[in-house]
Amino acid sequence: MRVNVLLIAGAWYVAAALLFLTLGARGDWGFILAFRGQKLLALTVVAAAVAVSTMVFQTITANRILTPAIMGFDALYVLIQTMLVFTLGGAGAFALKGMPMFALETALMIGAAGILFGIMLRRSEDLNRMVLTGIVLGILLRSLSGLLSRLIDPSEYAYVMASSYAQFTNVEGDLLWAATGITITVLALVMLHARRLDVIALGRDNAMILGLEHRREAQRLMVLVTLLVAVSTALVGPIVFFGLLVSAIAYQVAGTWRHATLLPLSALIGAGMLVVCQTLFERVLDLQSNVLVVVEAVGGLVFILLLIRRART
Amino acid sequence: MRPVLLVAGALTALFFLSLALGAGRLGTGSDAVWLLAVSRLPRTAAAMLAGAGLAVAGVIMQMLARNRFVEPATVGTGQAAGLGLVAVALLAPGAPLWFRMLVAMASALLATAGFLALVRRLPFRDPLLVPLTGIVYGGILAAVTGFIAYENDLLQYIDIWMNGEFSGVMLGRYEFLWLAGAATLVAYAFANRFTIAGMGEEMSLSLGLSYGQVMALGLAIVSVVTAVTVVTVGMLPFVGLVVPNIASQLRGDHLRRSLPLLASAGAGLVLTCDILGRIIWYPYEIPVGTILGVIGAAVFIWMLQGRRADAG
Amino acid sequence: MIRCQNLTFSAGGKRILDAVTADAPPGRITALVGPNGAGKSTLLGLMGRLKEPERGQVMLGAEDAAGIPRPIFARRLTALRQATRITPRLTVCDLVGFGRYPHNPGHLTKEDQRIVEACMTDMALDDLADRQIDTLSGGQQQRALIAMVLAQETEILLLDEPLNNLDLSHARRVMNNLSARSRAGRTIVTVLHDLTIAARFADHVVALKDGRVHAEGSPDEVFTPEVLRELYGAEVEVHRINGKPVILPI
Numbered sequence: 025m026r027v028n029v030l031l032i033a034g035a036w037y038v039a040a041a042l043l044f045l046t047l048g049a050r051g052d053w054g055f056i057l058a059f060r061g062q063k064l065l066a067l068t069v070v071a072a073a074v075a076v077s078t079m080v081f082q083t084i085t086a087n088r089i090l091t092p093a094i095m096g097f098d099a100l101y102v103l104i105q106t107m108l109v110f111t112l113g114g115a116g117a118f119a120l121k122g123m124p125m126f127a128l129e130t131a132l133m134i135g136a137a138g139i140l141f142g143i144m145l146r147r148s149e150d151l152n153r154m155v156l157t158g159i160v161l162g163i164l165l166r167s168l169s170g171l172l173s174r175l176i177d178p179s180e181y182a183y184v185m186a187s188s189y190a191q192f193t194n195v196e197g198d199l200l201w202a203a204t205g206i207t208i209t210v211l212a213l214v215m216l217h218a219r220r221l222d223v224i225a226l227g228r229d230n231a232m233i234l235g236l237e238h239r240r241e242a243q244r245l246m247v248l249v250t251l252l253v254a255v256s257t258a259l260v261g262p263i264v265f266f267g268l269l270v271s272a273i274a275y276q277v278a279g280t281w282r283h284a285t286l287l288p289l290s291a292l293i294g295a296g297m298l299v300v301c302q303t304l305f306e307r308v309l310d311l312q313s314n315v316l317v318v319v320e321a322v323g324g325l326v327f328i329l330l331l332i333r334r335a336r337t
Numbered sequence: 338m339r340p341v342l343l344v345a346g347a348l349t350a351l352f353f354l355s356l357a358l359g360a361g362r363l364g365t366g367s368d369a370v371w372l373l374a375v376s377r378l379p380r381t382a383a384a385m386l387a388g389a390g391l392a393v394a395g396v397i398m399q400m401l402a403r404n405r406f407v408e409p410a411t412v413g414t415g416q417a418a419g420l421g422l423v424a425v426a427l428l429a430p431g432a433p434l435w436f437r438m439l440v441a442m443a444s445a446l447l448a449t450a451g452f453l454a455l456v457r458r459l460p461f462r463d464p465l466l467v468p469l470t471g472i473v474y475g476g477i478l479a480a481v482t483g484f485i486a487y488e489n490d491l492l493q494y495i496d497i498w499m500n501g502e503f504s505g506v507m508l509g510r511y512e513f514l515w516l517a518g519a520a521t522l523v524a525y526a527f528a529n530r531f532t533i534a535g536m537g538e539e540m541s542l543s544l545g546l547s548y549g550q551v552m553a554l555g556l557a558i559v560s561v562v563t564a565v566t567v568v569t570v571g572m573l574p575f576v577g578l579v580v581p582n583i584a585s586q587l588r589g590d591h592l593r594r595s596l597p598l599l600a601s602a603g604a605g606l607v608l609t610c611d612i613l614g615r616i617i618w619y620p621y622e623i624p625v626g627t628i629l630g631v632i633g634a635a636v637f638i639w640m641l642q643g644r645r646a647d648a649g
Numbered sequence: 650m651i652r653c654q655n656l657t658f659s660a661g662g663k664r665i666l667d668a669v670t671a672d673a674p675p676g677r678i679t680a681l682v683g684p685n686g687a688g689k690s691t692l693l694g695l696m697g698r699l700k701e702p703e704r705g706q707v708m709l710g711a712e713d714a715a716g717i718p719r720p721i722f723a724r725r726l727t728a729l730r731q732a733t734r735i736t737p738r739l740t741v742c743d744l745v746g747f748g749r750y751p752h753n754p755g756h757l758t759k760e761d762q763r764i765v766e767a768c769m770t771d772m773a774l775d776d777l778a779d780r781q782i783d784t785l786s787g788g789q790q791q792r793a794l795i796a797m798v799l800a801q802e803t804e805i806l807l808l809d810e811p812l813n814n815l816d817l818s819h820a821r822r823v824m825n826n827l828s829a830r831s832r833a834g835r836t837i838v839t840v841l842h843d844l845t846i847a848a849r850f851a852d853h854v855v856a857l858k859d860g861r862v863h864a865e866g867s868p869d870e871v872f873t874p875e876v877l878r879e880l881y882g883a884e885v886e887v888h889r890i891n892g893k894p895v896i897l898p899i
Contacts, residue, residue, distance in 0.1 A: 086734075086736045087736065089466075089469065094469075157638055159468070159469070159472060160634050160637050160638055161634070163574065163575075163630055164631060164634030164635060166630065167627055167634060170627045170630065171623060171627045171630075171631055174621075174623050174624070174627065175618060219754055219755070220754075222747075223747065225736060225737045226735060226736075226737070226744075226747060227734065227736070228699075229699050229730045230730075230735075230747075232698070232699055232719065233697065233723065233728050233730075233801075234723055234748075234801075235721075235722065235723025235750065235751040236719065236720075236723075237719050281738055281739055281743065311488065317480050317483055318480075318484065320476070321480040324474070324477035324480065325477060327470075327473050328455065328470060328473060328474065328477075332459070
């Protein structure tokens with residue numbers, strides 16, 4: 025049964041990928057496949073990073089309606105980007121553009137996330153307060169980015185603007201390869217934690233009673249979550265509700281609570297979905313707009329439907 | 338009575354400070370009078386009206402949703418007003434201002450009614466789920482608006498009212514905001530009914546109040562204030578959230594007693610942020626919406642953490 | 650045996666426990682009693698190392714509990730907490746199976762399976778084994794959680810109001826099971842609100858009030874009208890049936 029679900033999700037992803045690579049292709053196949061292949065890789069890496077980081081985050085907080093994005097992780101990354109441009113200046117930021125910048129941003133992000141969310145999660149029993157603090161923190165971080173970006177020269181401002189809206193159009197080659205490497209490594213590490221995640225899902229007290237160093241495990245996993253968020257935000261900008269949508273679907277169809285199945289399942293479902301949406305957008309509907317905007321809206325709708333359904337049962 | 342006096346005093350001081358501040362020097366004679374009448378005075382009035390209106394709209398929203406953590410700017414009212422504006426820009430590009438305003442109000446009203454209907458279906462009105470749902474709901478509306486705007490090259494246009502600022506306020510371009518002031522007075526006249534509605538439908542009925550009527554009136558006030566603000570100066574976050582929460586701690590939730598304080602505190606907050614926005618990067622300006630986002634969010638987080646001590 | 654030495658704990662600027670020193674003798678049932686807000690759950694949390702004390706220590710025999718690595722600690726001590734909400738959609742059998750995690754973090758062995766099934770039988774859960782936890786009633790969920798704790802097979806068991814939501818027959822089943830386990834040498838500490846049940850099953854009683862130990866001793870010593878009046882501020886009659894105290898409010 026479990027194997028079947030994974031196989032179906034895998035087939036769904038492969039079908040989506042083939043469709044994306046071949047649909048409406050005309051002319052030089054070598055060029056088309058290379059061009060589309062790179063985009064396919066970007067879509068897949070982002071979807072997997074968002075899906076897995078969301079699921080791990082939900083397990084740590086023992087909650088299925090929170091995501092790192094709702095709690096302000098993405099906003100933190102954008103703020104760090106803006107701060108770097110602000111302090112280094114446009115020329116400095118341009119000199120570091122690409123890998124060095126990404127490394128610097130990610131390092132800062134892990135530090136800042138550790139401090140901010142460490143404080144917030146210490147009181148994780150009080151879910152209400154934690155969530156509200158997180159949401160408002162997100163608004164605060166976004167406003168701070170806005171404030172800083174106003175203080176930046178208009179010419180340098182363009183650099184920030186490009187990175188604060190989610191889009192797949194300008195993914196850079198170098199960055200993509202680094203992001204792919206990091207994502208694969210982090211996903212492997214998370215999979216090694218699959219059994220421990222099953223225990224953590226029982227809640228803090230139960231996990232400790234069963235012999236898990238909850239705090240240390242949660243911290244370690246949170247670093248992995250932060251890395252994944254950094255990767256996806258660096259590639260395409262902030263994505264808020266997509267993770268929620270994917271994890272909700274994954275829980276629905278999985279029929280199991282084991283993370284060894286849930287994690288790859290959500291990554292496959294998410295990647296397939298993003299690729300299908302992108303195919304529809306680019307090839308079928310011929311829209312210029314950003315696919316993520318639509319995925320976000322659908323994710324939000326699913327969230328509300330989930331809440332109402334939960335209210336009925 | 339002391340907080341009210343304090344706020345009133347501070348408000349007067351801010352009022353004159355706002356009149357005195359600006360990129361141009363305030364000279365003497367008729368030029369100065371002209372500058373005051375055309376630019377400074379309207380700007381100051383706009384900030385105060387918007388602030389008072391949004392604070393009151395916030396508290397009414399909280400009474401109707403029976404949750405302290407909602408406000409029009411985050412639960413879709415403001416976003417819906419924006420959606421209405423985009424629709425007008427697409428379907429009737431040359432429409433006069435009053436028509437755009439009307440459409441914005443109507444869509445704000447619809448969206449807010451939709452949100453309240455949604456809240457009633459949530460499990461046990463979980464205090465956390467209500468604001469969370471509101472934020473997602475607002476996010477969907479914003480995404481739809483963003484999508485339409487992107488497809489039709491209107492992003493620049495929506496950016497203007499997504500981020501509130503007062504630098505464009507001049508005589509003849511802000512007068513609709515007096516509607517927000519009027520809505521505030523209406524709210525004060527019906528204050529007791531909103532307080533009762535805040536205790537729930539059953540309580541309202543047993544006190545002989547038509548819950549539906551109060552709900553409709555509240556919705557109307559919230560939508561008018563929000564739409565007017567969005568159309569004239571743009572979205573101002575957090576006023577409707579932070580001010581009512583602080584006022585409720587100082588004065589309790591009896592609206593008849595707390596509304597004057599609430600309205601003047603809202604006016605003071607927005608005016609302060611506008612003044613800060615003019616000072617920080619002088620002679621350039623930072624939009625008041627950005628300043629509010631920073632200050633409002635910081636205060637709100639501080640409040641959330643501060644409540645830990647007495648709850649613990 | 651488990652001993653609390655001078656345990657002090659505060660939360661939100663309020664002192665919850667103030668220098669609590671108490672013993673739970675080995676192979677006995679110790680009942681933790683006292684009015685609401687006396688600090689019983691907090692004390693249990695500290696004993697199970699779910700919270701860090703401000704001052705003081707918890708000793709397992711001659712060892713400081715804080716020095717034991719948690720995976721090993723989990724094989725020696727388990728705790729049932731109050732109002733546990735399980736988020737994942739687990740079956741009863743899955744949940745009880747998690748009790749074996751400290752012994753065997755991989756998949757369950759045959760021996761683990763046997764223990765899990767025995768514990769489910771102990772809690773009369775055989776018919777519910779494949780039901781999802783969130784479809785169960787409060788009492789059924791409580792029994793499933795107790796079964797999980799039992800499956801951990803530790804020498805020390807801490808239970809916070811294990812009889813919550815349980816009817817008379819299941820309450821009796823739980824208490825008899827705990828009695829049997831204590832006779833087999835396990836040390837049990839349990840918060841109980843029903844003093845008559847505490848008197849019937851416990852060997853040792855620790856009474857907490859306002860974060861301090863108000864009285865400690867055998868049920869006969871603690872359950873007297875005088876002590877209980879001071880403890881709860883309520884008038885009670887203490888009768889004896891078959892030599893055990895029966896407490897009735899007046």
